[in-house]
Amino acid sequence: MTQSCDVLVIGGGPAGIAAASRAAEAGARTMVVDEGASPGGQIWRPKLTGHQPSVARQWLARLAASEATVSPRTTVVDLQVSAPRSFIVRAERSGIPTIIGARALVLATGARERFLPFPGWTLPNVFGIGGAQALLKSGTRFDGKRVVIAGTGPLLLPVAASLSAAGAKLLVVAEQSSRARVARFAAGLWNAPATLAQAARYRAGFFGAPYSMNSWVVRAEGDDRLRRVVVRVGTETRTLECDALCTGYGLVPNTELARLLGCVMRGSVVFVDADQSTSTDGVYCAGEPTGVAGVDSAIAEGQVAGLAAAGRASDAAPLRRVVSRRAAHGRGLDRAFALRPEIHTLAASDTIVCRCEDVRLGQLDRGWSARQGKLYTRAGMGPCQGRICGPALECLMGWSADSVRPPVFPARVRTLSSPAKTGDSAETSERNHDAPA
Amino acid sequence: MSETVAITIDAAEHHVAPGISVASALLNASVASFRRSRGGDARAPLCGMGVCQECRVTIDGAAHQRACMVTVAEGMRIVTATSAEP
Ligand SMILES: Cc1cc2nc3c(=O)[nH]c(=O)nc-3n(C[C@H](O)[C@H](O)[C@H](O)COP(=O)(O)OP(=O)(O)OC[C@H]3O[C@@H](n4cnc5c(N)ncnc54)[C@H](O)[C@@H]3O)c2cc1C
Ligand code: FES
Numbered sequence: 164m165t166q167s168c169d170v171l172v173i174g175g176g177p178a179g180i181a182a183a184s185r186a187a188e189a190g191a192r193t194m195v196v197d198e199g200a201s202p203g204g205q206i207w208r209p210k211l212t213g214h215q216p217s218v219a220r221q222w223l224a225r226l227a228a229s230e231a232t233v234s235p236r237t238t239v240v241d242l243q244v245s246a247p248r249s250f251i252v253r254a255e256r257s258g259i260p261t262i263i264g265a266r267a268l269v270l271a272t273g274a275r276e277r278f279l280p281f282p283g284w285t286l287p288n289v290f291g292i293g294g295a296q297a298l299l300k301s302g303t304r305f306d307g308k309r310v311v312i313a314g315t316g317p318l319l320l321p322v323a324a325s326l327s328a329a330g331a332k333l334l335v336v337a338e339q340s341s342r343a344r345v346a347r348f349a350a351g352l353w354n355a356p357a358t359l360a361q362a363a364r365y366r367a368g369f370f371g372a373p374y375s376m377n378s379w380v381v382r383a384e385g386d387d388r389l390r391r392v393v394v395r396v397g398t399e400t401r402t403l404e405c406d407a408l409c410t411g412y413g414l415v416p417n418t419e420l421a422r423l424l425g426c427v428m429r430g431s432v433v434f435v436d437a438d439q440s441t442s443t444d445g446v447y448c449a450g451e452p453t454g455v456a457g458v459d460s461a462i463a464e465g466q467v468a469g470l471a472a473a474g475r476a477s478d479a480a481p482l483r484r485v486v487s488r489r490a491a492h493g494r495g496l497d498r499a500f501a502l503r504p505e506i507h508t509l510a511a512s513d514t515i516v517c518r519c520e521d522v523r524l525g526q527l528d529r530g531w532s533a534r535q536g537k538l539y540t541r542a543g544m545g546p547c548q549g550r551i552c553g554p555a556l557e558c559l560m561g562w563s564a565d566s567v568r569p570p571v572f573p574a575r576v577r578t579l580s581s582p583a584k585t586g587d588s589a590e591t592s593e594r595n596h597d598a599p600a
Numbered sequence: 601m602s603e604t605v606a607i608t609i610d611a612a613e614h615h616v617a618p619g620i621s622v623a624s625a626l627l628n629a630s631v632a633s634f635r636r637s638r639g640g641d642a643r644a645p646l647c648g649m650g651v652c653q654e655c656r657v658t659i660d661g662a663a664h665q666r667a668c669m670v671t672v673a674e675g676m677r678i679v680t681a682t683s684a685e686p
Contacts, residue, residue, distance in 0.1 A: 198650050200671050205649065236669075258662070275651045287632040287644035297648030301668065302620025303627045387642050388632040518646075518654060521638040546653040546664075551646070573653070573664065 168194040168232070170472045171252060171265035173239050173420060176204020177219075177458050178450025179271035180226050181465030182472070186269070187231035191473035194263065195226075196237040196254060202226065204273055205293065206458055210300045222462070237261065240570035240578060242268070242420060248445040253570075253578055260578035267445045267472040270421050270433070271465060274414040274451035276318075277554045279502075280516045280524070281509035283383030283392075284410070292411040296322045299329055306330030308406040311392050313337035313380035315500045316413045323372070326409075333372035334403050337394055339379040339412075340500050379506060383408055395505075413500055415554045416452045419571040422564075431564075437483055438476045439468035447472045460486065507559060516559070517552040519545020524559070533562040546573045607676040610683035616672055623648070623655050623667035626680060634667060636681045643681075657681075 170186040172179045175197030183195035195202065201209055207219040215223075226233065234256060241253040245264075252263045276291040283289070290298065292314050299305060310331045312323050315338060323336045373396075381393045381400065391404045421433040427442035428434060432454045439447045449468035450461035463485040470479040510516060512525030522542040528535075533549075533556065536542045542556065543549030548571060549564075556562045570579060604615040609629055616625045623645050626634060633642035635656050645655040648668050655667040658679040667678075 198669060200669075275649065276647060278646070285637070285641060285643065287634075287642050290645065291647050294646055294648035298621075298624060298627065298645060298668070301648070302617055302624035304624075388644075515637075518637070518643070518652065521641075546656075547651060550651050 165262045165264065166194070167264035168192045169265070170194070170267045170269060170469070171196070171250070171263055172231075172269040172271055172469070173252070174204065174271035174273055174450070175199065175202035175233065175235070176271060176273045176450060176461065177207060177222065178273070178461035178465035178468070179204065179269065180207070180222050181462045182269040182271055182447075182449055182469035183231040183233075184222065184225045184229045185466045185469030186473040187229035189470060189473035189475045189478070191267075193229070193231040193469075193473075194234060194265075195231055196234045196239060196263070198238045199235060201235050202233055205297070208297070208300060218458075218462075238572050238574075239420060240572050240574040242423060244424065244443065244445075250445070253574075255574060255578050258575070260575065268424075268447065269439075269465075269468045269472050270441075270446065270448040270452060271450045271461075271468070272417040272420055272452055274416045274455055275550060276411040277413050277415045277558075278410070278551055279412050279506055279509070279555050279558060280514050281380060281382055281410075282511055282514050283385065283389070285515050285518055286383050286385045286389045287387065288385075288389040288406060289383055289408045289410065292316075292318045292322050292409045293414075294411070295407065295409040296325060299325060304329075305407070308332065309334055309404065310407045310409065311335055311337070311380070311394065311403055311405050312409045313339075313378070313392070313394060314409070314411040315339045315502065316411070317500075318411065318414075320374070322409065323374075327372070331407075334405055335378070335394060335396065335401075336372055336374045337378035337380065337396065338374065338376050339503055339506055341377050341503075377503075379503075379509075380408065380410055381509060412502060412506070414451065414455045416455060417550075418452050419548075419550075419567045421446070421448055421452060422567040423569060423571065437467075438471040438479065439464055440471060445472075502558070510559065516555060517542040517545065517549075519547050519552075522552075527556075527560060529560055531560075531562070533565040536560075536562065537565065548572070605672050605674050605676075607672050607674075607678060609678050610680055618672070620672055621668055622657065622659060622665075622670045622672055622676070622678060625672050626657070626667060626678065631680055631682055633681045 169191040170193045172183040172195040187193040237256040239254045245251045250265045254261045308331050375396050378396045383392045424443050433448045433452045447468040449464035467479040510524045516524050520541040522540045526540050605618045634644045643654045646652040650669045656664045657667050659665040
């Protein structure tokens with residue numbers, strides 16, 4: 164199927180919703196695609212129970228009232244510039260290949276969690292911190308479960324609050340950073356449901372579980388699933404029998420599509436100007452890929468990007484101040500949650516670092532590049548395309564991200580072959596590990 | 601809309617809440633081994649958001665589907681690595 168539009172927004176989180184609403188309201192034929200079953204992204208994804216924050220309801224209603232076409236369950240796997248300000252985007256909609264032509268793109272692909280390997284982290288029931296929250300929202304039951312949360316960053320407290328509200332028994336919330344005050348302050352700024360965030364802020368040990376600074380998970384143990392974790396709490400080492408461990412070390416922006424288009428990067432984030440325009444003409448970027456700074460920033464950037472992509476950048480002036488203020492806040496978060504050295508030494512030589520290909524730390528050589536690691540061990544060449552091990556190996560080995568190749572998600576051969584071909588037989592083989600050139 | 605959705609997980613019938621993800625249905629049914637790693641170890645969801653690919657199962661005959669990104673549907677047949685166990 165081939166479709167076309169003026170502005171294609173990739174990602175339907177807060178940034179993408181704001182971008183698509185503003186672009187459509189400005190008169191551009193706008194489409195927004197997202198992998199999820201409905202728009203919302205990481206924090207506005209509809210919950211099965213409970214209420215959405217009012218800002219989420221307002222923006223979802225605004226998007227629905229606009230002329231923008233919303234295409235859920237649609238994963239973009241490849242895109243290219245076909246002519247100046249003309250793009251061809253390949254996607255799978257519920258597994259069916261789709262091609263979308265667009266004159267401008269807004270990349271609003273959000274962020275994922277950073278995981279750092281430690282012994283036992285591959286056991287079932289070891290989840291991400293945001294991962295547990297996403298699973299909870301999609302119906303996973305945590306009631307009566309003994310849960311340990313260990314990692315870093317502003318996600319810990321809101322997720323602790325929602326798991327606790329869902330009936331989980333929190334054994335400890337371990338924050339590796341030493342700065343309790345900063346952590347609590349930052350957690351308050353993030354969008355935890357207001358009352359829960361307050362509870363978390365005002366009570367030192369909340370929901371019966373200690374919130375421990377200078378604390379981290381040392382290893383996880385179990386058989387076919389997690390049975391216990393060993394945590395370092397302050398100066399003590401404790402073994403806790405538990406049913407689930409939630410761990411994560413901050414967020415990593417999803418920049419694969421921008422890098423595929425050759426957009427200039429600034430460190431690990433996509434470089435944009437005051438109009439959210441990338442270095443590639445006609446390509447805009449908003450939200451977490453330009454720097455992790457939370458939901459308010461994502462909404463403001465999305466609006467600027469949507470207006471600019473629709474040719475109405477001049478209307479965006481009042482929003483730009485919000486953007487720069489929020490970006491400064493994001494940089495503050497990075498400093499508050501810098502990783503302590505112990506976290507880098509948790510993985511043993513037989514600890515799996517690349518989960519897709521079962522590559523162990525001891526198989527890798529510090530002297531290699533990420534590219535060599537791929538060539539010699541296949542680390543980073545499995546179906547997740549290095550999204551999980553890449554940021555981990557950047558921390559552990561100092562390897563900077565390798566270049567991106569399509570498809571950015573596992574895709575059917577048919578999705579990637581030329582649009583002219585019709586009548587392909589049902590093709591089920593996956594092409595997801597490209598040989599490094 | 602009916603109150604529950606009937607699905608099969610490794611040939612056993614389960615009644616689950618409508619609207620939940622396949623990953624949630626499996627976790628609530630205490631499935632630990634969604635897939636087996638290259639080395640043969642049990643793997644289950646990590647990221648919950650479509651990135652890590654650890655939650656892949658066979659859904660209605662289609663292999664390698666990310667359980668965390670698919671919503672349960674009446675009559676859905678899910679096959680995990682658990683059923684391939686000796
Ligand atoms: C796991 C997790 C939990 C979080 N929890 C909180 C929280 O509790 N409170 C808080 O304030 N902030 C939270 N954040 C931060 C949050 O990401 C931002 O505050 C806000 O959601 C950013 O909005 P966004 O639009 O930039 O990105 P997102 O909300 O992440 O939206 C990006 C969207 O793009 C889609 N996408 C990505 N790649 C593709 C592709 N190739 N094809 C199609 N669609 C694609 C994704 O499915 C996603 O829906 C969390 C982040 C993560 C990763
Ligand atoms: S849990 Fe990571 S992709 Fe489904």
